[in-house]
Amino acid sequence: MTKTLLSTTLLSMLSVSLHAQRTEDKIYHYSSMDAMRNGVYTGDITVKELKQKGDFGLGTYNFLDGELIAMDGKIYRIATNGSVEEADKRRKVPFGSFTFFKKDKSVTLEEIKTVDDLLKKLPEILPSRNRFYAIKIEAIFSSLTLGGAIKVDEKDVTGIATFMKTRPLYKKQNIKGTLVGFYNPGYAGGLDLSPFHFHFISDDKKAGGHMIEGNFSDTKITVQLDEKNAYEVILPNTNDVGYQRIWTSSQAKAQY
Numbered sequence: 001m002t003k004t005l006l007s008t009t010l011l012s013m014l015s016v017s018l019h020a021q022r023t024e025d026k027i028y029h030y031s032s033m034d035a036m037r038n039g040v041y042t043g044d045i046t047v048k049e050l051k052q053k054g055d056f057g058l059g060t061y062n063f064l065d066g067e068l069i070a071m072d073g074k075i076y077r078i079a080t081n082g083s084v085e086e087a088d089k090r091r092k093v094p095f096g097s098f099t100f101f102k103k104d105k106s107v108t109l110e111e112i113k114t115v116d117d118l119l120k121k122l123p124e125i126l127p128s129r130n131r132f133y134a135i136k137i138e139a140i141f142s143s144l145t146l147g148g149a150i151k152v153d154e155k156d157v158t159g160i161a162t163f164m165k166t167r168p169l170y171k172k173q174n175i176k177g178t179l180v181g182f183y184n185p186g187y188a189g190g191l192d193l194s195p196f197h198f199h200f201i202s203d204d205k206k207a208g209g210h211m212i213e214g215n216f217s218d219t220k221i222t223v224q225l226d227e228k229n230a231y232e233v234i235l236p237n238t239n240d241v242g243y244q245r246i247w248t249s250s251q252a253k254a255q256y
């Protein structure tokens with residue numbers, strides 16, 4: 001009797017702790033960076049559907065028709081000319097990383113003058129370099145260079161590395177806004193840029209893009225971290241010709 005009672009208690013304790021471990025705080029990732037490296041620029045997920053997957057994220061639009069940033073539940077599109085609009089809910093996305101951002105901790109860094117300084121320092125403040133983090137940073141930049149995208153021909157399957165050499169660059173000065181991004185461990189380098197992928201949107205929602213380089217106005221930078229314990233990869237539908245081709249390019253370390 002005592003034995004049975006004990007094992008029942010143990011079992012229920014065990015199930016409580018297993019349950020706790022299974023609580024998923026996840027990143028929803030659509031397609032893969034290797035797909036982009038191999039010229040797969042079509043997806044079938046819409047902006048409307050992505051809003052169900054997170055209130056915070058980044059990506060691009062089909063045929064690289066603009067850069068994508070999601071913040072506070074809104075999804076924006078940065079057009080080739082640099083203008084920013086809320087994306088039409090029917091627009092489709094070939095690549096994106098989304099999550100519901102809920103800060104676990106904030107860390108204030110000192111003596112951070114440039115984006116480069118920031119990227120060097122960030123790994124040191126992560127509780128683990130082998131886990132995924134959503135990262136949000138509000139800052140003022142004395143100068144900032146953002147990258148955009150130019151729509152590719154619908155038949156073009158040139159890998160993204162080639163297009164990124166001629167991507168539009170938007171240079172901004174004295175601009176306040178938010179970096180929305182992710183830390184992706186090395187083992188995720190085929191899925192997304194690793195270690196970091198950041199997009200930016202200004203507070204006035206007039207400028208945005210892929211973060212390339214910049215200088216901070218204030219050298220004290222507060223970093224908000226949201227540790228994730230789950231990463232869900234969803235691929236475009238099975239008829240996607242891009243996923244049927246043989247891929248030859250995987251430069252997991254490449255930055256764009």
Ligand SMILES: [Zn+2]
Binds near residue numbers: 059199211
């Ligand atoms: Zn990007």
